[in-house]
Amino acid sequence: MTMQEQVKINIIRGIRRLLMDHHRMSKAEIAEALSISFPTASKFIEELVNRGEVLSLGLTPSAGGRRARSYAYNPDFAHALLVYLEKKETKYVITNAYKEKILEDTAKSFLEHDPSILAEFFKTKLAENPSIKTIAIGIPGAVNGDVISYIPDYSLYANQNIKAISNLTVDLTIENDMNAAVLGYQKRNGLSHEASVVYIYMGANGPGAGILINGELVKGHTMFSGEISFIPLNDDSRVITKSDFDKDDEKSISLVSKLIQTISALINPSHIVFHQAEASEEFLHKAAENVKRYFPSDHMPALYISDWDKDYKEGLWQLAKLNLICLDMNS
């Protein structure tokens, strides 16, 4: 691709990103935010307006002179289908480009059936709603590129490329649920673009962690990062399990303390996040006190409790939004 084509694509993506996040902006504001000249911004915005992707709205309140026209992304130009694959059922949401719910429903669980059934589901939903321009899927398994490289218990999905199987006309992104959650946490809490966060979740599919370092997901060279159950913290070298977190006794606190200390000593993140249902403020407080007996308190991460469901959903939406921003203009 030539340099000038890249420039063009970057400008269009920049406009989409700004308008999806801010909802209303003037041409001058967009030009300023993207560090491009007004005439160039104007040209592309007009193009997007002609295409129906951007809406030309009313005038802004005056700032002392001629009032500027404001523009917004057309929320119905691109819808997103967000799919949460789970053991018992499949939750899915269709949103517009502002993340507003168009439809929310539940389908049967797909994980124990052939992936082609899931592909059929996508085709049905796309037929019902032709505005859908992207699909984002969260899955309790490791994802390498487009391939599900490891998924315990659901052998039919192992080593499958859902994108290839589905053979869709729209973009499709698939991501591990914990990775999505840590991205969602970053966004929901307004953390910087270079944040480092470890998100610990003792979910039904076994304990694990989503890890963000320098603002990027850490997947590991064999997609095995965050498998904290394999950290040899127990005296007898057995793996950590959910039950180690449940109890509010000395042993549980000691174990979680060691986990916090290990993570802090190795990657020193700014935040370690725990699932609402799995840790109380008091439990974390005790653990933090415990860690500080061995670990310099200056370098302690902030320990937070968060709503995993909301973080997961936000994360999947962020992935879908990224796809919408990167939409190919010829489709």
Add this chain to the structure above:
Amino acid sequence: MTMQEQVKINIIRGIRRLLMDHHRMSKAEIAEALSISFPTASKFIEELVNRGEVLSLGLTPSAGGRRARSYAYNPDFAHALLVYLEKKETKYVITNAYKEKILEDTAKSFLEHDPSILAEFFKTKLAENPSIKTIAIGIPGAVNGDVISYIPDYSLYANQNIKAISNLTVDLTIENDMNAAVLGYQKRNGLSHEASVVYIYMGANGPGAGILINGELVKGHTMFSGEISFIPLNDDSRVITKSDFDKDDEKSISLVSKLIQTISALINPSHIVFHQAEASEEFLHKAAENVKRYFPSDHMPALYISDWDKDYKEGLWQLAKLNLICLDMNS
């Protein structure tokens, strides 16, 4: 900065990077590698030749038609001063832009004196060799931006900004020695741009690790990453020390095994590297066997032994080279 200025800077930096790495290239090869058109590449190369930064060399062997002229970076246009601050002495090297040694020498140790003494040293060297266009310093302490945020034993250097103190006309980069080493390892072994490597060193200044994830240094939010001595692997929660590595007994092997397992479970790097003098092939083999009893062998990192000194030097050179590539053209 306007978009077109950025384009210009990127092209010039791209040409520098290519010529510093490849030593001889034709205009067509440069244009191809940078994804720019031939005329544009030609224009900038001419500009650099006129400035004396690039040398116009002879013709390449024919490929069946008119022979292309080849170009090379002028190795003497920019020299680099690499400084290794250590407890007992200060090693320093002056190289040309091809990393070829111009001068190698040792100065007294600066760490126990006021940093202004080091600043004087820089001024002297710059006066002796006006071709020096950048200085890169390695230091056994944590560096946050330009500030030495934590350095044990050398209180005069704590919280100092060497760049600001020195007040030089050339660029100056300062980096932690272990971080430099892991960068050097990545380069020396031709690892990908997105490599994940943990480099373990039980150095004189205490044990620690340089960590590279997705090709980026992991510094931690308080510059405390890689402080593996704080990982609670010993039964009695005391920190790991150098002596834990020295012995080839059961206990040492068990400890290093746990360390490998911890790192693998958490960040799953492709490589864990150990210092030559601190681990034998046999020791690592035993440790690896030990880890595989508890940890899936598919996800084991490759365990390597490397020459820390060479890695450190290469890493510091890479940092210096980056500065040369990013040189401001008005200086």
Add this chain to the structure above:
DNA sequence: TATACTTATTAAACTAGTTTAATAAGTGTG
């Protein structure tokens, strides 16, 4: 309500990378 002032938009001249055509400089072959 005319006039000065402020801000937004459009138009025209300018700058810089790309494309295409023309020219230069070589190789190989009948």
Add this chain to the structure above:
DNA sequence: CACACTTATTAAACTAGTTTAATAAGTATA
């Protein structure tokens, strides 16, 4: 050694973002 063929370089036309000037559309005030 003329001719076809290949590759490199230069020149000219083209395309696209920036800058600057001109115009439009408003506000404030005497």
